[in-house]
Amino acid sequence: MSSKDRLPIFPSRGAQMLMKGRLKGAQKGHSLLKKKADALQMRFRMILNKIIETKTLMGEVMKEASFSLAEAKFATGDFNQVVLQNVTKAQIKIRTKKDNVAGVTLPVFEWYQDGTDTYEFAGLARGGQQLAKLKKNYQSAVKLLVELASLQTSFVTLDEVIKITNRRVNAIEHVIIPRIERTLQYIISELDELEREEFYRLKKIQDKKKVIKAFKEKERLAMIEAGILRESQAQNLLDEGDEDILF
16 A cells, blocks of 8 residues: 555554544545535526526516517607606615525625605606507516526525535545545554564463473473472572563
8 A cells, every 4th residue: 555545653552543534524524525426406497497587587577678669659758858858866776695505605695675666657658558559568677687686596506505615525534534544454464463472472482481391391390300409499490580581
């Protein structure tokens, strides 16, 4: 296993517990980000369908408004200059709110009417019905434009956030979690190797002790046979040599 495929860490029991905690945290984070991405995708598709419906309706409303403008001009003549000279303040205004979707703040535009219609008596001489229809149709068009602008803004914002969230999900799933798992496997393998080395060392110590004990027993028997030592002295001599051997 290459050192680039895992985290640089010294293999120990503490490091093993640390990696287990990080792995659990990464898996939990991946699960939460996946749920967030799913919620954003659901809202994204809903907004997309709403945009398609609104644009289709917008085409019909604008067609009706353009036709009513032609009717009003035919009935009352050209009134563009009169409107431009007298209109000084907008009647339909926009205010913004915020909508929260899985921790993502989306701007929402709302229209509201400020004041009354200053041209409610326009067209009393002629063309009053056509002018009323014209104002109503273009007011509906403005309201739809505000709604469409709100949907388009939310659509662009969600699209960017979904891309970022998906990149994070993929990074955790394909980079971070596998790297932590490989690091954990490396730590476990190193600890197992250390345990095997310790077991082998202890086994060699025991074998060394057995060899020394057998040699001393043989030496004791030889000295007893030669009459150099008595049985009790030879036994004490054998007991004095039982010390731990480290190497």
